Amino acid sequence: MYKNRRFMIIPTSEIFSIDFSEVFEEEDSLRYSLDKSKTIIKWEGDLPDCLISNLHLNKQVLTYSEITSIIAGDEWSELTEVAKKEWFE
Numbered sequence: 001m002y003k004n005r006r007f008m009i010i011p012t013s014e015i016f017s018i019d020f021s022e023v024f025e026e027e028d029s030l031r032y033s034l035d036k037s038k039t040i041i042k043w044e045g046d047l048p049d050c051l052i053s054n055l056h057l058n059k060q061v062l063t064y065s066e067i068t069s070i071i072a073g074d075e076w077s078e079l080t081e082v083a084k085k086e087w088f089e
Contacts, residue, residue, distance in 0.1 A: 002064040004044045008051055009070070010059055012039050022048035033075050040067065 010018075012032065020026055023043045030039045041051065047061060062070070071077060 005042055005064055006044070006047070007040055007042045007062040007064070007067040008059050009038050009040055009062070009067075010051075012037055015039065017050060019048065019050040022050050031071070031076075034078060035075075038075075040071070042067075 015027065015030070018041060023041050025041060032039050
C-alpha cells in the first residue's frame with residue numbers, strides 16, 4: 001500500500017517553507033502532533049524541493065509503515081476513554 005508515498009515529520013515552525021503545490025497537503029489539512037509542535041508532510045516520488053531544506057534539521061524520509069507506527073504512539077494519538085477502560089481495567 002502506498003509503495004511510492006513518502007512522509008516527513010517537520011517542526012510546525014517550518015510550515016512556512018512548504019510549497020503546498022509539491023505535496024499532498026494543504027495548510028489547513030495538516031496533521032499535528034498532540035502538542036502541535038510537529039506536522040507530517042507527504043508526497044510521492046522524489047523529495048520535493050521545498051523539503052530539501054528540512055534535511056538540515058536531520059529529518060528523515062519515512063515509508064508508510066514507518067509513519068503509521070509513529071502516529072500510533074503517544075505523541076500523535078490519545079487513548080479515548082473507552083480505550084483507556086479496555087487497556088487499564
